[in-house]
Amino acid sequence: MLQKVEEFIEEIRTTDGDGITCVVADELIGWGPEITAKMGIPLAVFFPGSALWLAFGLSIPKLIDDGLIDCDGTSIEQHRMIQLSPTEKIF
Numbered sequence: 468m469l470q471k472v473e474e475f476i477e478e479i480r481t482t483d484g485d486g487i488t489c490v491v492a493d494e495l496i497g498w499g500p501e502i503t504a505k506m507g508i509p510l511a512v513f514f515p516g517s518a519l520w521l522a523f524g525l526s527i528p529k530l531i532d533d534g535l536i537d538c539d540g541t542s543i544e545q546h547r548m549i550q551l552s553p554t555e556k557i558f
């Protein structure tokens with residue numbers, strides 16, 4: 468897939484007079500940083516999910532380190548709820 472995306476971007480760059488000046492990609496699309504860096508194109512990323520899910524995803528290493536979940540994302544203690552912030556919902 469990476470090769471096809473790279474070929475597509477290169478095709479646009481060579482056939483369109485304006486080319487590609489920046490790529491805007493979903494944060495979960497893994498090819499963004501690799502291809503844009505290789506091709507020298509600036510990259511802007513966004514996260515289309517909610518801020519809570521972004522916070523949860525970024526908290527996974529800490530949740531593992533704290534022994535709340537294992538590396539598969541399973542709760543270590545059955546029926547234990549996780550709350551990232553006093554103002555957020557409990558998982």
